Amino acid sequence: MKLSKKDLLGIRDLTVDEINLILETAESFIEVSTRDIKKVPTLRGKTVINLFLEASTRTRTSFEIAGKRLSADTINISSTTSSIVKGETLIDTAKNLEAMNPDAIVIRHSAAGAPQILARIMKQPIINAGDGAHEHPTQALLDMMTIKAKKGKISGLKIAIVGDIAHSRVARSNIYGLTRMGAHVTVAGPATMMPRYIDRMGVRVCCRLEEAIRDADIIMMLRIQTERQQENLFPSLREYANYFCLNGENIKLAKDDVLVMHPGPINRGVEIAPEIADGPYSVILDQVTNGVAVRMALLYLLTGGK
Amino acid sequence: MEQKRIVMDAAGIDRSLTRIAHEILEKNKGTEELTLVGIRTGGVFLAERLRKKIAKIEGVEIPLGILDITMYRDDLLSTNRKPKIGKTDIPFSLDNRKVILVDDVLFTGRTIRAAMDALIDFGRPKLIQLAVLIDRGHRELPIRADFVGKDLPSSLWEAVSVNLTEKSGRDEVVIE
Numbered sequence: 001m002k003l004s005k006k007d008l009l010g011i012r013d014l015t016v017d018e019i020n021l022i023l024e025t026a027e028s029f030i031e032v033s034t035r036d037i038k039k040v041p042t043l044r045g046k047t048v049i050n051l052f053l054e055a056s057t058r059t060r061t062s063f064e065i066a067g068k069r070l071s072a073d074t075i076n077i078s079s080t081t082s083s084i085v086k087g088e089t090l091i092d093t094a095k096n097l098e099a100m101n102p103d104a105i106v107i108r109h110s111a112a113g114a115p116q117i118l119a120r121i122m123k124q125p126i127i128n129a130g131d132g133a134h135e136h137p138t139q140a141l142l143d144m145m146t147i148k149a150k151k152g153k154i155s156g157l158k159i160a161i162v163g164d165i166a167h168s169r170v171a172r173s174n175i176y177g178l179t180r181m182g183a184h185v186t187v188a189g190p191a192t193m194m195p196r197y198i199d200r201m202g203v204r205v206c207c208r209l210e211e212a213i214r215d216a217d218i219i220m221m222l223r224i225q226t227e228r229q230q231e232n233l234f235p236s237l238r239e240y241a242n243y244f245c246l247n248g249e250n251i252k253l254a255k256d257d258v259l260v261m262h263p264g265p266i267n268r269g270v271e272i273a274p275e276i277a278d279g280p281y282s283v284i285l286d287q288v289t290n291g292v293a294v295r296m297a298l299l300y301l302l303t304g305g306k
Numbered sequence: 307m308e309q310k311r312i313v314m315d316a317a318g319i320d321r322s323l324t325r326i327a328h329e330i331l332e333k334n335k336g337t338e339e340l341t342l343v344g345i346r347t348g349g350v351f352l353a354e355r356l357r358k359k360i361a362k363i364e365g366v367e368i369p370l371g372i373l374d375i376t377m378y379r380d381d382l383l384s385t386n387r388k389p390k391i392g393k394t395d396i397p398f399s400l401d402n403r404k405v406i407l408v409d410d411v412l413f414t415g416r417t418i419r420a421a422m423d424a425l426i427d428f429g430r431p432k433l434i435q436l437a438v439l440i441d442r443g444h445r446e447l448p449i450r451a452d453f454v455g456k457d458l459p460s461s462l463w464e465a466v467s468v469n470l471t472e473k474s475g476r477d478e479v480v481i482e
Binding site: 301 | 374377390399427429
């Protein structure tokens with residue numbers, strides 16, 4: 001079986017079967033990262049360009065490690081060191097990269113839709129590593145992989161996503177993916193950070209953290225995306241933390257075996273208390289480990305062949 | 307015209323495995339440092355059976371690993387197919403172990419080439435030996451089995467399948 005599309009632009013485009021295929025392939029790749037020799041020859045001779053035009057530690061490192069563990073050659077481009085500072089447009093950059101015959105392009109961009117533009121003009125597979133407030137499909141896939149590994153299933157679970165829903169591409173991709181896989185998703189956040197008509201995505205909407213996390217199997221906390229906020233949406237970080245910080249007290253409302261997730265980077269004491277981030281419910285670092293395997297799976301499934 | 311012929315039945319498979327278990331022990335002078343690694347999926351069931359037989363003969367449970375060779379295939383880049391990648395589970399070092407690689411059918415030898423490359427990534431075995439239930443010929447690489455259940459000369463266009471109870475509900479080797 002293979003994916004039906006050339007690119008991975010968003011979770012919205014994926015069927016349940018395709019999500020399961022990616023997750024199962026990723027589960028098989030987990031083992032490679034536990035070996036002494038962390039490399040398999042699967043993508044020998046392939047070139048993967050990581051075009052990261054927005055800040056990133058986790059995702060860029062994760063994609064680079066994923067490529068290298070599959071024996072692909074990986075090249076990283078960041079905005080500050082590229083010709084974009086000289087005024088080159090994204091399309092011209094893409095055409096020049098294409099002329100060097102890479103086998104896959106991973107792109108992160110602050111503009112929603114940038115990966116779609118590349119996918120249209122380039123023959124190579126494009127993997128969206130986060131575009132504006134639109135989608136971050138590999139994050140949602142690694143989240144689903146983590147949930148499946150810990151809970152054995154996704155279907156039927158009660159999942160709360162809390163924070164800056166409006167500006168979060170992680171929330172959007174996860175809502176598409178988790179609802180498609182049969183989970184019951186609740187979103188919560190300040191009214192100023194809650195997109196209009198979000199309920200049409202098939203989620204329950206709450207205004208209060210406590211209401212959203214009651215009896216939850218999974219709590220996903222989100223960072224406030226100040227870089228994407230155009231105006232002041234909340235009075236102060238302290239007030240935000242007062243209402244929307246997951247801490248040792250309010251977490252008791254959730255199920256006893258609740259899992260706490262966060263896509264990172266975390267702001268300790270703002271959306272998540274340190275004792276929760278480092279505590280027994282937290283699977284934040286499992287998410288990072290699984291991220292490498294998910295990206296290996298996608299590079300394998302999307303590159304190569306005739 | 308389609309013809310389906312059973313070339314080995316359950317009793318035949320069991321006798322072959324009993325003999326191979328004895329041969330492995332004879333050639334390696336016991337179970338010391340001995341490790342079985344089955345190639346997914348047929349080889350895994352056969353390796354499990356060999357392990358039981360060896361335990362019965364010598365009273366020792368030897369380690370068993372599971373190997374999926376898909377990541378090491380040499381045809382990944384030449385086709386548009388994406389073979390499904392199965393789980394590899396070798397939770398021990400192969401350094402200085404005598405590894406018995408187990409597969410159901412030996413054909414072109416390309417699977418075994420991939421398997422040996424994979425094994426070397428798990429350490430430096432003292433030696434690798436190959437045990438197969440069926441050797442059907444048509445090698446494309448200089449590879450030969452140390453332990454063979456049955457030599458089965460076949461034409462290239464025939465299909466040889468090893469059906470095992472664990473997967474197919476019954477034990478038989480079929481040529482069609």
